[in-house]
Each structure stands twice: as structure tokens, then as C-alpha cells.
Amino acid sequence: MIRSDYFKSLILPLAVLLVALTGCTSGSVPIGDVDEAKRIAENYYALLQNGELAKAVELYRPEQRGHWAMFLQNQAKEMGPMTKYSFKSNTVNTVFSGKFYIFQVSTRYGDQAADEILTLFLHVDEQNIHLASHKINLSASKITTSPATN
Numbered sequence: 001m002i003r004s005d006y007f008k009s010l011i012l013p014l015a016v017l018l019v020a021l022t023g024c025t026s027g028s029v030p031i032g033d034v035d036e037a038k039r040i041a042e043n044y045y046a047l048l049q050n051g052e053l054a055k056a057v058e059l060y061r062p063e064q065r066g067h068w069a070m071f072l073q074n075q076a077k078e079m080g081p082m083t084k085y086s087f088k089s090n091t092v093n094t095v096f097s098g099k100f101y102i103f104q105v106s107t108r109y110g111d112q113a114a115d116e117i118l119t120l121f122l123h124v125d126e127q128n129i130h131l132a133s134h135k136i137n138l139s140a141s142k143i144t145t146s147p148a149t150n
Contacts, residue, residue, distance in 0.1 A: 034092060037101035037120045037129050044118065044131060045085045045105065048072070059131045068134070075136060079109035088115075098123040100132070113139040 040059060047056040053076065057069045085107045093100040101120040106113070114136050121132040 033099060033122060034101065038090065040120060040129055041103045041118055049082045049085060051081055061130045079112055082107055082109055084108040101129065
């Protein structure tokens, strides 16, 4: 009888804890979501590189499109067209309201290098991933190339 009570008081809480912790692992983030977010991010940068800003803005939530249209137009005026981009890394951050997909991207606008952070979001009550933010950090100096590489 004592062993049975000891078993119930020790093993049952451990089993409940184990079940609760399995939901907190990185395996709980479906792979398809990351693949879809990466596809959207790649599409966004391809549109920017091709100068299709209006189509790129459509990847944001409808109520945010006006703000991002002005942001992209101002960036294009200041830096010129994007000539190159490459994805450096990505992170998934799960929060109570959904999932953030954060991409670090190296870009080039003419002879100006930049590091960018693109954030996408999937709300728990929605099926579609939307762009949430885009931050551009210009490098301190311009890229220089030797005459032999031009």
C-alpha cells in the first residue's frame, strides 16, 4: 500500500510534466510553415529586385500596405534598385498569438551593402503568413571594387 501511494504521488506528476514539456520542443513547429515563410520571403526579395514594389506590398496585411508602400518607395529613391540579395539565417519564434519567422538577409543596392531583417507572422487564428516588418541597416562604408573586376 505504501509503495502504491508513493508511486502515485511521484510518478503521476512526472508523467504530467513530461507530457506538458513535449509541447514546448522545437519539433512542435510544423516544417511546412517554415518552408512557406521562406518561399514568401524569397518571393518578396525577388519582387523588390525586379522593381515590382506594388506586388511586394501585397504581401503585407491590407491595413499596413499604405505604410509599407511609402517605406519601399522612399528606400528605392534613397538607395536605388536592389542588385543582389542572399539569405543568411532564419529563426522561428513561437508566441501565444502565433509564430514569427525572422530572416537575416544580405543585400546590395548599387555599390551600397546592407544587412536586413525581414519578419513574417502567422497568427494562431489565421491560415496565411503575412509580412510584419522590414528593417534595412546600411553598412558603414560603400563597397569598393577594383577596376579589374568591373
